[in-house]
Amino acid sequence: MMKKQVLNAITQMRIAGKKPTEIANTLGLSVNTVKSHIRRHPDIPNTIYCLNCGKPVPQNEGRKMKKYCCDRCRSSYWNHRYRKGDDCRDLCG
Numbered sequence: 001m002m003k004k005q006v007l008n009a010i011t012q013m014r015i016a017g018k019k020p021t022e023i024a025n026t027l028g029l030s031v032n033t034v035k036s037h038i039r040r041h042p043d044i045p046n047t048i049y050c051l052n053c054g055k056p057v058p059q060n061e062g063r064k065m066k067k068y069c070c071d072r073c074r075s076s077y078w079n080h081r082y083r084k085g086d087d088c089r090d091l092c093g
């Protein structure tokens with residue numbers, strides 16, 4: 001049985017876009033432990049990726065879901081959303 005603190009830490013890191021191996025290394029757990037935890041808890045929010053550049057977007061607990069990694073990406077996405085084939089990756093470094 002894992003401690004609640006550990007479960008919270010896994011959840012936070014998942015939201016922040018960490019891979020299971022990174023989470024395992026950070027918490028000193030085995031990758032299998034982390035993976036099976038994620039499997040058994042489908043309620044853990046999925047990582048949100050920036051709609052503009054695809055980078056993981058860290059979420060603030062209890063706040064509105066953020067869909068962009070930065071303001072530049074948000075405005076870029078809105079400016080370009082109706083154009084096809086635009087690559088905005090270079091905008092957010």
Ligand SMILES: [Zn+2]
Pocket residue numbers: 050051052053054055068069070073092
């Ligand atoms: Zn972005």
